[in-house]
Amino acid sequence: MALSLPEALAKLPRHPLLYSHPSPIHPLPALTSYLNNTPSTPSSKPTPQIRLFAKREDQSSLLACSGNKYRKLEYIVPDILSPQPLYSSYPNNTPHPNPTTQPTAKPTTLVTEGAVQSNHTIQVSSLANHLNLTSLVLLHKGTGGGLTAAHDKTSFLRTGNPQIAHLLGADVRVLEPGSTNGGQIDTVEPVLAELRAAGKTPYWIPSGASLHPLGGVGYARCAFEIAAQEKQLGARFDYIFVACGSGSTVGGLIAGFKMLERMESSSPPQKGNNKPPRKIIGIINSPTKPQTWHEERVLRFARQAGTLIGLEDAAQAITLEEDVHLDGRFAGAAYGVLDEDTKAAMEIAARKEALILDPVYTGKVLRGVMEWVEGGELVGDWEGRVGVAGDGDGEGPLNALFIHTGGQAALAAYADIE
Structure with a gap:
């Protein structure tokens, strides 16, 4: 159409x-x-x-x-595939101040976060496979009350979206309450630094892709x-x-x-x-x-x-x-x-x-x-x-x-x- x-x-x-x-x-x-x-x-x-x-x-x-995140990600992918992405920086994907001076480095790993049953993390992981990249997702136990309300917490942590993330091959890391970037401890930047130290180039996509420009x-x-x-x-x-x-x-x-x-x-x-x-x-x-x-x-x-x-x-x-x-x-x-x-x-x-x-x-x-x-x-x-x-x-x-x-x-x- x-x-x-x-x-x-x-x-x-x-x-x-x-x-x-x-x-x-x-x-x-x-x-x-x-x-x-x-x-x-x-x-x-x-x-x-x-x-x-x-x-x-x-x-x-x-x-x-399939869901609403793919429609958002369609406009982010061209930046991901760029040899000099403008919007890969943590935490809010603000443009690099001097993009022409950035080293030429296409991203190798998409990194994102969400609640334990985050739909967004699944769609980012699927996108990574589509682009022949790897993915790392941070799942926060303390986001919302789904895990707390679940009768079988072990099952809540393993089934649904976490199960699909593993099936897609994502590096899934489940974080304890209080470890979100809105809390006292920032766990995202250390993960990005870890990836860089391993010779990888991370591209940060915030939860829901909303803070991305x-x-x-x-x-x-x-x-x-x-x-x-x-x-x-x-x-x-x-x-x-x-x-x-x-x-x-x-x-x-x-x-x-x-x-x-x-x-x-x-x-x-x-x-x-x-x-x-x-x-x-x-x-x-x-x-x-x-x-x-x-x-x-x-x-x-x-x-x-x-x-x-x-x-x-x-x-x-x-x-x-x-x-x-x-x-x-x-x-x-x-x-x-x-x-x-x-x-x-x-x-x-x-x-x-x-x-x-x-x-x-x-x-x-x-x-x-x-x-x-x-x-x-x-x-x-x-x-x-x-x-x-x-x-x-x-x-x-x-x-x-x-x-x-x-x-x-x-x-x-x-x-x-x-």
């Missing part, structure tokens, strides 16, 4: 890791019917029907455990992919729900749709163009940090991605009040802990649509979608926005897109939770 990309985005180097066709979007008719049958309070005007769709990022690549570009591009699929489906997505973990998936989508809206506004008027802008809602999956921390982080990533794709006034065009919409009500007790409400949402998805979700991210996102629909928040929010924008195209069904970012491999580690 040919995408109408802004010139700056089209020129950014990209190494394809996804299929040549977009990840599919399909309707969720059984779930739509189930949620629309929820009794509503009497109203003087009819409540618009809500139609649910899923974008299957878990079916986007032929590489192991190019981390948000992939999902800015995804916004244009979704828009192209809207035309094929004949359905514009008024609301887009996605997990908010490290933040650059949400931030990239915000930047991409902001740029898309600007391009649409300069095109000849079409049906649907005078609707309120698409609203991206990030469902926060960890209560570790306050919501304001996540909002400021997503805003920063969105502006950074916006600048890279040609949104010249990104710092003014993308604002916290208008563009960053996060919901922290469904994070549960801790990152990686499967609570009963999320489990119930996963069961409904499986039994209504044969849609398998993961316990860390997508289960919580769908729980959020269900609350927004069943509780009337989505319709109430839409009616308020249409009222502000004028009548326009406020009639007809509301279309909500749920982005499935993958992660089902972690289910094996949660087998003791029935």
Whole structure:
């Protein structure tokens, strides 16, 4: 599918890791019917029907455990393969101050970190194999509460994503609580120094790839992919729900749709163009940090991605009040802990649509979608926005897109939770 990309985005180097066709979007008719049958309070005007769709990022690549990280990594690979990578430095992949003076040394080893059941580490390890490199992953026992909540901790440490990491040949190092780079002990730099001493050249990819300067570009591009699929489906997505973990998936989508809206506004008027802008809602999956921390982080990533794709006034065009919409009500007790409400949402998805979700991210996102629909928040929010924008195209069904970012491999580690 040919995408109408802004010139700056089209020129950014990209190494394809996804299929040549977009990840599919399909309707969720059984779930739509189930949620629309929820009794509503009497109203003087009819409540618009809500139609649910899923974008299957878990079916986007032929590489192991497909998910949202590959879309991010596509724009990082060209730097990895460069004889003088600009963004390989720890901790935040800041550009080398004098890149022309750096020694010519292509990376030999991709290094990253995450929680014990990190999806990101699997996709980085798979990428390393794809590029004929080695990989080293640091798994932190103390990140989140998945390990603490597990009845069988030995199994949690061995099954699911750690098992796949070993199968991929990654050098897997499990670190004790308190050893994260956000804690008292920094374990990453010594590992990088160890690799250099062994004659290897490490390339650092931060957790979720979000702190990498190019981390948000992939999902800015995804916004244009979704828009192209809207035309094929004949359905514009008024609301887009996605997990908010490290933040650059949400931030990239915000930047991409902001740029898309600007391009649409300069095109000849079409049906649907005078609707309120698409609203991206990030469902926060960890209560570790306050919501304001996540909002400021997503805003920063969105502006950074916006600048890279040609949104010249990104710092003014993308604002916290208008563009960053996060919901922290469904994070549960801790990152990686499967609570009963999320489990119930996963069961409904499986039994209504044969849609398998993961316990860390997508289960919580769908729980959020269900609350927004069943509780009337989505319709109430839409009616308020249409009222502000004028009548326009406020009639007809509301279309909500749920982005499935993958992660089902972690289910094996949660087998003791029935």
